[in-house]
Amino acid sequence: MTPSLARWFARSAAASVLVLAASACAPGSESEEVTETSASDVETDVSAMGDLTLTVWDQEVRGGQNEQIEALNEKFMQTYPNVTIERVSRSFEDLNKTLRLAITSNDAPDVVQANNGRSIMGAFVEAGQLRSLDGYSDVYGWEERFTEEIRALASYSDDGVTFGDGSLYGVPQTGELVGVWYSQSRLDDLGIEAPQTTAEFEDALAAAAEGGETPIQFGNKEGWPGIHDFGFVQNQFVPADQIRDLGFGVEGASWTSAENEQAAETIAGWAEQGYFTDGFNGLDYDPAWQAFAEGEGAFLVAGTWLLADLTDAMGDDLRFMLPPVGATGELAVTGGTGLPFAITASSEQADAAAAYLDFITSPEAMVGIGEAGNLPVYGAGSLPADGATADVLDAWATAGEQAAIVPYLDYATPDFYDLLTAQVQDLLAGSQPPDDFLATLEEEYTAFTSSGG
């Protein structure tokens, strides 16, 4: 490029930017007011709505998930022949990346599956892109259907600032818990019983280490498994209310509390004593649970989403249990729901969409969801099951009854996922002492919560 041509380019580029800036057209569009249908205006008779097409974006692409949603869509269209469901299914990651663009486009879908956290559902609520479901909830009785903990996971204030409280913006089909998987035969060989308390759990870890078994199978290269394992220890030391506040990013909650200190010191101690798989920060999540399935490791701290894969590999030997009860004396378990189904603000057939949400989360739907090998968000206790499946269903029912479910910790602020994954990696590698670990989290946490979101 000759100097004069380069100068010409530089000048015109600068000029264009100035023009764009001066024309004061900022990117994006003004936040819209909250869209809500009040209970008195809700039309529930879908067959009277005339011919219509519902566009639904979901990420139920895996085996059992795909099976249940296809069956339900089919059934809905049979019940209401005037409705056509146009289903667009994408993987979880693809959905998260494309939803932002899709939801702001002119022909946005009617129903979308939006991840609970601030960076997806919270951002959509703030931008006025989702419809408050409160009116529909009154009409369809969703408050009785879903427990308070479950509804909190899809509730936001109308400005999107407060999470865990406010209006309902989505309804989920399935539940998930982060608990402990173990192999009955391996525990028998080590001569230990399934531990019920933190003290028993630590004894079991020591016994496993002594017996030459990896106490906790753990692969943390991606970083996010660390959130689950840290949360699992925190569940035992920190009262559920405190964890809930921290997860939802409530102002005033603190990472540097004495209870959190105990949790951080405990898990760092476990890492130091070699209770996790060697080289866990360089080991991927999948190879880790696969190694567990193939017979390595006494325990695996992971979610109920592994039920089908682990059962395939381990059969009746596989068991699942809730986190042991620790210093708090009460049960707490990290968990949540499958991605909630929400209705977009721009949908012109919100009533039909709401009827669809009610249909796919009905008690009859739950039976099909469970039969397809998923954990239904309610009614789990009444399903016939055995082995680990029964363990998982029982655990979900117990967690629901005792209001023990606490949210994922990375929900707190938009950056918390990156921060927490990196910090837990460093804490467990021993390069960040527990005090500094908590202080770093606290700094980001208070900076966000005190700024009012």
Added chain:
Amino acid sequence: MADGDAAVARRGGPPGEPRTVAYLYIAPALLVFGAFLLWPILHAVWLSFYDWDGLTLGTWAGLDNYRQVLTDPELRAPFAHALVLVVFFAALPVTIGLALAGLMSRSALPGLAVFRTVLFLPQVIAMVVVGIAWSAIYAPDGALNDSLSALGLDGLARAWLGDEVFALPAVGMVGTWVGTGLCVVLFLAGLSKVPRELYEAARLDGAGPVREFLAVGLPALRGEIAVAATLTVIAALRTFDLVYVMTSGGPGGRTRVPSYEVYDRAFQQGQVGSAAAIAVLLTIVIMALTVAINRFADRGAT
């Protein structure tokens, strides 16, 4: 250009003199280039002046995004990591490439073509595949640790990609592996055009193989070195796929690079303005280095 000159140019002018009609010839390419490259770049520059989450109305932020990138240690670190990668992606391949090309051009080894092909092979493989394959090699029970313990070097075995010191060099070595073949092939081509007589003259003057390469081969390769350095430096600075596949930026953010940061901010965290600012700065750094490398090469040529 004065009016008179322009008139001359329009009438035909001397051969080789640019004519206005030339713009017509390049118009189709320029339009495509403008629509798919210049406009998006300007759009990114424009976005970088806003605080925008990708959904709601953005607010004017002026130079705040840039100030943040330059002052926030969390945002400066990725640029430092990228510079470390330049050593592995560019400096090492060029050095190793020179040594190998020097050796290979001297010896009449049978099967030289096979070696050349094998060295070039990594260039042909998609980076994602390369990343997955090397992840398996670096895994705690992967090939690298197995080889180390077979040699009795168990002490050196570690979870390479999870190690706070070695994760970044481990990613970098993959870049060396990929880049070396390209450099060797470029340099071999450059050496093949050096007249035999020059080598003979050097040899008659009593130069050994090393001296001969330094005095004859190396100066002849200046242009090729510039090309190799430009390509490999750009590859180093824009690295995304390797980091995304191999480490997700971990452990503890020690392998985060600017491109990964752009992706993370724009698509995961909803900080589009800040992501755009990083992208713009990265573009400027790449352009500056490219210009510097070519200046260096040109100066030597004259």
